[in-house]
Amino acid sequence: MQLHLLTWMEVEDYLKTSQGIIVPIGSTEQHGPMGLIGTDCICPGVIAERVGREEGVLVGPTISLGMAQHHLAFPGTISLRPSTLIALLKDYVGSLSRNGFRRFYFLNGHGGNIATVQSAFAEIYAGQSFLANPESRDIRCKLTNWYDLPEVAELARELYADKEGHHATPSEVSVTQFAYPDHIKQAELGELTPYHRFPTDAVDFRNCFPDGRMQSDSSLARPEHGERLVERCVTAVKRDYADYLKAS
Amino acid sequence: MQLHLLTWMEVEDYLKTSQGIIVPIGSTEQHGPMGLIGTDCICPGVIAERVGREEGVLVGPTISLGMAQHHLAFPGTISLRPSTLIALLKDYVGSLSRNGFRRFYFLNGHGGNIATVQSAFAEIYAGQSFLANPESRDIRCKLTNWYDLPEVAELARELYADKEGHHATPSEVSVTQFAYPDHIKQAELGELTPYHRFPTDAVDFRNCFPDGRMQSDSSLARPEHGERLVERCVTAVKRDYADYLKAS
Amino acid sequence: MQLHLLTWMEVEDYLKTSQGIIVPIGSTEQHGPMGLIGTDCICPGVIAERVGREEGVLVGPTISLGMAQHHLAFPGTISLRPSTLIALLKDYVGSLSRNGFRRFYFLNGHGGNIATVQSAFAEIYAGQSFLANPESRDIRCKLTNWYDLPEVAELARELYADKEGHHATPSEVSVTQFAYPDHIKQAELGELTPYHRFPTDAVDFRNCFPDGRMQSDSSLARPEHGERLVERCVTAVKRDYADYLKAS
Amino acid sequence: MQLHLLTWMEVEDYLKTSQGIIVPIGSTEQHGPMGLIGTDCICPGVIAERVGREEGVLVGPTISLGMAQHHLAFPGTISLRPSTLIALLKDYVGSLSRNGFRRFYFLNGHGGNIATVQSAFAEIYAGQSFLANPESRDIRCKLTNWYDLPEVAELARELYADKEGHHATPSEVSVTQFAYPDHIKQAELGELTPYHRFPTDAVDFRNCFPDGRMQSDSSLARPEHGERLVERCVTAVKRDYADYLKAS
Amino acid sequence: MQLHLLTWMEVEDYLKTSQGIIVPIGSTEQHGPMGLIGTDCICPGVIAERVGREEGVLVGPTISLGMAQHHLAFPGTISLRPSTLIALLKDYVGSLSRNGFRRFYFLNGHGGNIATVQSAFAEIYAGQSFLANPESRDIRCKLTNWYDLPEVAELARELYADKEGHHATPSEVSVTQFAYPDHIKQAELGELTPYHRFPTDAVDFRNCFPDGRMQSDSSLARPEHGERLVERCVTAVKRDYADYLKAS
Amino acid sequence: MQLHLLTWMEVEDYLKTSQGIIVPIGSTEQHGPMGLIGTDCICPGVIAERVGREEGVLVGPTISLGMAQHHLAFPGTISLRPSTLIALLKDYVGSLSRNGFRRFYFLNGHGGNIATVQSAFAEIYAGQSFLANPESRDIRCKLTNWYDLPEVAELARELYADKEGHHATPSEVSVTQFAYPDHIKQAELGELTPYHRFPTDAVDFRNCFPDGRMQSDSSLARPEHGERLVERCVTAVKRDYADYLKAS
16 A cells, blocks of 8 residues: 555545555664665664555555655765645645545654654644634644654563664664565674764764764664564554544 | 853854853743743743853853733733744854854743744754755754753752643742742632643633643742752753754 | 743733733843943843833733844853844744734844844734734834833933933943942043944944944943933823824 | 956956945836836836946846735735845845955835845844854945935925825936836826825725825926936945945 | 736736736856856846746746855855755745745756755645645646757757857856846856766865856857847747646 | 665775765555555666666665655555755755765656755755865765666657656556565556646646556556666666666
């Protein structure tokens, strides 16, 4: 049930029974010496695709560019400014809501997106809230980080304990290894630099974390871990999505 | 040490020994039948003023309008759209950084601001990060919610347990009663409505929480609680601000 | 009758008898060696507060950041770009008009705001004017500079003649001395530089007026002058506001 | 010396001796039953063209669209929003300054432009003022309203006394009659409606002034008046422009 | 039938029989050593004026600033950024559509405008397309390049064969010579530089084409060619405009 | 050589020998009863991926949302406004150019993108062109429509003659059938409606072309045609990309 692989007539049919859609959102950014630049897109994309297939839920095209300004000192990173990402999300939601979608479940793969995505939700709602007599479309959006779902976080802790870290984590690398077994990277990893505070801009980030990893031992990643993580996450997202539709 | 009560020459002197500033940021929005519309400004303003006075730290003018779109169905609420608040914060930080300020500590009184303020930080940093050879001003910003500081949250729990709730909380109302003893409001409070999910737009909010409170029993507020909360918070902010300067 | 010190229910009551509000607007900018950085906020704030109290008129939160780009070469100045201030004013007026406010009386303390505030009014009206069948909210805005009210200007002339000047004027400094008697500044004032033309950008301003004053002998300021000026201005604003409501 | 009728090589030569340019700016808006929609462009255009020819000063292309939102209830009016006009002026000045122009003298024909044009100047200057170490292009802009030049205002008073009014004035209509003798319009003019306050939006304007004139008896216009007004104004602009170059 | 030379009452009459308008759009940019900076405005302006006169079609004010960023390395060029030109076109069309215009025929004189003008059309249409239940004004816009009309292109080929080139073409220069016989320029023309690819930014353009011409031998221009080209083009535009009204 | 499947270190290596990148850009929009909503992304994505693999050229993440406002009356379409797409492209190019990319080859699958993408290029170049002393990054962008490459257009003509049409063409549908053999759709196709003019907004489009196709008989599509089209196109893009790098 990927939007890209349907015709508009099939979408018209879908809207007769559901107004909900899952939208994977990631980022295109460095993930250290072993992590793929597409990691943050691949993870929610793989999970959402499977939820969509198994549950008959529509999955929109992955938003593959996110807010990654702090990674811009590493070649290959592409960042949208917060203002650009807000505009994109307004148009994404505005387009689909025009023909009947009302519940937007964003499955997120990148912590750096959270603030901007929530600001975009507020900007979208503000379009209604400033009107005194709104003929509201009653659009409701939700953001879920796949790696924060309790079952997933628990498994990551089990597998990697404090080696999980915060960027280029073994758990996300594992998921990409499971998804792209032909693209597993090997690299000599140096020592991790200690974490004092979250970096600010790109230069600061690279100064703090010269190889791009934040406390994460990516070398612990294994494709079979990825499989287990995806499995768990698919179950969790099914429940979370169902709860969302019910609650709103 | 309030910026508004200094001359530019005094600021010039201040910059010889510190590049830091505390900026209270709040909102102008309904706080239920007993809470003042200015609650979210008054709280961080009172706390910051005292930290500034006792520690010789400069305190910038309070940003009194925040992101409050979900409260717009109640008269008296004023909201900035996320895009407007981002522009304002860019100019605020950009102006002060021009003459030497580098560390911006935002003391926040409104949960609805968090995502937008963090997006603004990212937009500010992105100004540097997109440049390959940046002559960075090395601006660093931090957001602290006064009510989330551990000592403060602990005292609130002690005083009100689960009656604290999420909006028009007895703790914030207490602080305003302490700050403005002549403006303590009395009101017949109805039953609290149950909390299912965070509301989306203004109409949704008023439907969910008809008198404006989210799980909070504002009637428990007392000026003397306010005094204790301010006391605790001032101590906590002093420490948090010092840590921030040291870490960054 | 300050919005910040009311509950939303009190505002709801107020709207039953009036759709008008007074909004003080100032700036955060250098005012020479003796003038407070907050001068332009303090003056209209003090006056509006008293008008509000004596007349039962609602007073909104002071807009404390204005268009002060020409003062940016002096530390402590904060300027909004014109485009930012326009966005802020649209949201301020748009928020309050949502629930019934229709007449916005801006009491201004800063000459540098005038063009931008009037542009903002035009941008707000344009929102209606481009529509062919407008269901207009009939929003009407007015800008009054407190120092230009005839009675006030006359007293300033009487007190200071041509020493009043154009920036960091003794009359505005007097008002702040009256409002904040504990923050009266002393400073050795140099000679005033001659006025040839209004400066353009920040560097040009500081070149033309090295200590920040434009033809104003701030040393003539006295708190008791401030008291008289406020007195006069309060009377003038009461009349001006009443005329405005009647005429529009 | 109209920019449109030169080659770039001639402009290159011009820049060897002058960095100044005159820019006529008007509006495309109703001017009552007898006034041309192009009145506000035609007047400064005719005057600037002659100053340019007689003094060897370069004249840029007339900005023919202005801020005319309040006239939008009359067919044929075209208005730019303030934000659009600000963007246009930034690009106009930014383009010419790239290759050496530094002094921009705007000769304005429309009162409704004033606030927006001055906001645009501030936005342009702000581009420099926010920079701490500006390599300023030292751009300086000035706005002169042709009808406010003392000699011109005096002649208008002499000719029409209080019938001059504020919109579709006999003096501006006279100038267009002189410029376009084949396009002199005749119309039955009704009574003038009294002036209470400046209108707000387009609907309000048309309600207040149903035929589009504000206190102006356009029927007093004569082409020979136009000739005299242009004559006077050309002299005044020559002096004003020369003073401007000298002072800045 | 130029909008600038009508009263609003005449426009009101015109709208009873037609909802169409012709809008000349050009650019203010270098046209080599012999071409006028205003070339791209003069050509469509002259043609549109005559079509308007002979057919009774209304002609709006010429948009004299276009998208000319690639010419900015030559003094005298003025460019709007694409985003500015889009805003201008939205306001132009939005203003006239408010009172009844529905068909906008842009007669274009500058290739560099095409992409931006079409983007502006899309931005205007998007205003409607995002709405589910649009009360559309049914605005329709069309762009015609005068030099691309078959009869015109054919005559240019006949007169100049491959010396016509792409910028500062003898055909456009001829039209300006016909329109402004007193402003025919003489210049020693160097050799044409070969054309490899379309230049990107201003520096690149000047590097590729040092005197500003792209493959065009402007010296072949003659006022009498201009007369013939205008003649042909007027006939072609009459037909093209009539077809447009019929088809849409 | 897909950016998403590399590490930043591999990108760093790549930049030692090339500064070029291929960026597939498409749209998410209805393609009639038999065409996939993702058609315009799938086609350039498949082609670019293979060129990248065979030639060692880097391929950036597909831009899957395009300018599709005219398709918004069909469920499932997502459109970016032109202004949003311009912002996205600025950030995409700006991010990659920061670390060394200089040649951006956009392989486009959607005619509706052309004007906006070219406007974006101009907006990017304008960033340099407005500067007098640019330290240009010498960014150069090129747009190629895969279906307009001569070899490809020829084969499409050969296969479908005038049944190819303009939207939901058998050639693009064939490519998606080749790429996704499990997602070949069957549908009863009605008669094609005649083509009079290109539609304007979404409502107009659906009125003109009720099932979404513009003159295209999608039922002629075959996966084996898709294979041949991709083959041809890959060869053509290799040559076109090499020529581009050489010429610029």
